[in-house]
Amino acid sequence: MGTGGAANLAVLEAALVASGTELTTVAMRRVDAAGGTGVLDLLRRLDIAVLPNTAGCRGADEAVLTARLAREALGTDWVKLEVVADERTLLPDAVELVRAAERLVDDGFVVLPYTTDDPILARRLEDVGCAAVMPLGSPIGTGLGIGNPHNIAMITEAAGVPVVLDAGIGTASDAALAMELGCDAVLLATAVTRARDPELMASAMADAVRAGRAARLAGRIPKRFWAQASSPDLP
Amino acid sequence: MIPLGVTVNGQDHEFAPGTSVRTMLGALGLPDTGVAVAVDGAVLPKSRWDDELGRGWTVEVLTAVQGG
Numbered sequence: 001m002g003t004g005g006a007a008n009l010a011v012l013e014a015a016l017v018a019s020g021t022e023l024t025t026v027a028m029r030r031v032d033a034a035g036g037t038g039v040l041d042l043l044r045r046l047d048i049a050v051l052p053n054t055a056g057c058r059g060a061d062e063a064v065l066t067a068r069l070a071r072e073a074l075g076t077d078w079v080k081l082e083v084v085a086d087e088r089t090l091l092p093d094a095v096e097l098v099r100a101a102e103r104l105v106d107d108g109f110v111v112l113p114y115t116t117d118d119p120i121l122a123r124r125l126e127d128v129g130c131a132a133v134m135p136l137g138s139p140i141g142t143g144l145g146i147g148n149p150h151n152i153a154m155i156t157e158a159a160g161v162p163v164v165l166d167a168g169i170g171t172a173s174d175a176a177l178a179m180e181l182g183c184d185a186v187l188l189a190t191a192v193t194r195a196r197d198p199e200l201m202a203s204a205m206a207d208a209v210r211a212g213r214a215a216r217l218a219g220r221i222p223k224r225f226w227a228q229a230s231s232p233d234l235p
Numbered sequence: 236m237i238p239l240g241v242t243v244n245g246q247d248h249e250f251a252p253g254t255s256v257r258t259m260l261g262a263l264g265l266p267d268t269g270v271a272v273a274v275d276g277a278v279l280p281k282s283r284w285d286d287e288l289g290r291g292w293t294v295e296v297l298t299a300v301q302g303g
Contacts (some may be wrong), residue, residue: 003301026270026301026302027300027302028299028300028303030296030298031244031270031296040298053302053303065276069271069295070297072280
């Protein structure tokens with residue numbers, strides 16, 4: 001689960017616990033004397049690992065610096081690499097993303113890039129040494145679900161690294177679908193933190209991820225055009 | 236003694252010459268764990284926080300916040 005959008009730390013805590021997450025992502029921003037390091041204290045208390053992200057970064061240089069600062073501040077070389085093109089879409093800038101990923105891999109980071117649902121871009125990110133790929137279902141915060149399930153399936157079929165569906169999840173069925181399509185995990189924040197009841201939605205997401213994963217492993221039946229009776233023929 | 240002008244997180248401050256980065260953080264009430272320091276666009280590792288501030292430095296002090 002991500003941490004963005006929660007009304008306060010108490011709401012975030014309840015949602016994180018209900019989701020069962022073991023890893024959560026945090027942004028890097030200027031510290032102020034009043035704000036302190038509250039979210040870090042909370043995550044330490046809950047024993048949830050921290051995955052810093054480069055949210056808000058527009059170019060490779062900015063993202064690389066932010067990742068290095070996060071490594072220094074948090075003592076982890078894992079980074080959720082986010083390089084977005086503009087505020088309106090928050091869509092990844094593919095060219096800058098690959099550039100930043102290459103530099104961070106060379107610098108020893110474990111890079112988890114937020115990317116589009118383009119299977120070829122996912123392959124390029126894997127080729128430069130990313131530890132996972134994190135395609136979007138739809139733009140950040142829209143809750144529009146998985147716009148192109150076939151693209152996500154192509155990514156999961158081809159990938160040699162874990163695939164994490166990141167962004168666009170609106171409700172539990174979207175998370176279940178991501179897992180049915182072969183994703184290894186989902187990363188979501190808004191769908192939970194801005195739900196009417198964040199704690200209940202977090203537990204719904206946990207159930208959905210488990211159900212979707214089980215359905216993937218169980219192997220769904222092929223889709224047929226015509227009906228097929230499930231009862232024996234009448235004598 | 237000419238005070239040392241530096242910009243920290245967008246605000247102008249003055250310190251006595253010889254002030255270290257670590258002392259500056261304390262003087263501004265900023266935490267020294269869970270934060271990272273950048274000077275003029277490059278990371279200043281913790282191992283160098285006892286270095287003296289340089290005149291005219293642009294310093295950014297970052298921490299983790301909710302987001303993403």
